[in-house]
Amino acid sequence: MTPMKEDYLKIIxxxxxxxxxVSNKQISQSLDIAAGSVTEMVSKLVEDGLATHTPYAGISLTDEGIELAEQLVRKHRLWETFLVDKLDYKLSEVHEDAEQLEHVTSDKLTNSLSDFLGNPTHCPHGGVIPTADGVYQQYSHIMLSELEDGDVAVVDRLADNRDLLTYLDQIDFDLGDKIKVISHAPFEGPITVQLLSEKNGEEQREVSFKASHYVFVIPEADK
Known part of the structure; x- marks a missing residue:
């Protein structure tokens, strides 16, 4: 299994x-890879029995693909947690080093690392961390981009993308923020949201159209 295939499994x-x-476009944007390269790798994952692909609909993981992705995600997110909690990395800095570390981490080291960290269930950007047996909480797939004006939600999870995390840090938009959608600018413009917490005094943020597809939320009605 090449590191590139592993990256595809994790992002899917x-x-x-x-x-x-999941659409090829989402994968392309998340990995910052040309659409043609995504199509080629998706075909390889299907050939390996790790994914299924439906033209014009997207790709999903098979049971075998899910099991392998869970193992990879577990290693990656445990290292992210270690780097943030123990070495004071910024959230936007952890991905590259965690990526390197996960590829050389044995199952024994993974389990020891989890025990050392207190067996965390979520990484610093809200992603679930599967247990050694593949158990984890279900997580939100609802994107900020899917909300309508007036909807209220809590930011539950941020996609594991360095540029995204850097951007959100710059506009001071955080995991756990309770937000109300104010407006959607036309022609793929930004989404304006109001922060509904005492610390921000109901300030507003403009979240770019692209970023809004990689911010996952729990609508107030679903909590």
Whole structure:
């Protein structure tokens, strides 16, 4: 299994490909890879029995693909947690080093690392961390981009993308923020949201159209 294939499995898992179809465009944007390269790798994953693909609908992981993705995500997110909690990395800094570490981490080291960290269930950007047996809480697949004006939600999870995390840090938009959608600018413009917490005094943020597809939320009605 090449590191590139592993990255695809992880991002498909991240985008909800265990229970729904994920588009090639989402994968392309998340990995910052040309659409043609995504199509080629998706075909390889299907040939390996790790994914299924439906033209014009998207890709989802098979049972075998899900099991492998869970193992990879577990290693990656445990290292992210270690780097943030123990070495004071910024959230936007952890992905590259965690990526390197996960590829050389044995199952024994993974389990020891989990025990050392207190067996965390979520990484610093809200992603679930599967147990050694593949158990984890279900996570939100609802994107900020899917909300309508007036909807209220809590930011539950951020996609594992360095540029995204850097951008959200710059506009001071955080995991756990309770938000109300104010407006959607036309022609793929930003989404304006109001922060509904005492610390921000109901300030507003403009979240870019692209970023809004990689911020996952729990609508107030679903909590």
């Amino acid at each position: 898992f991240e985008l909800g490909g265990t229970s729904k179809m």
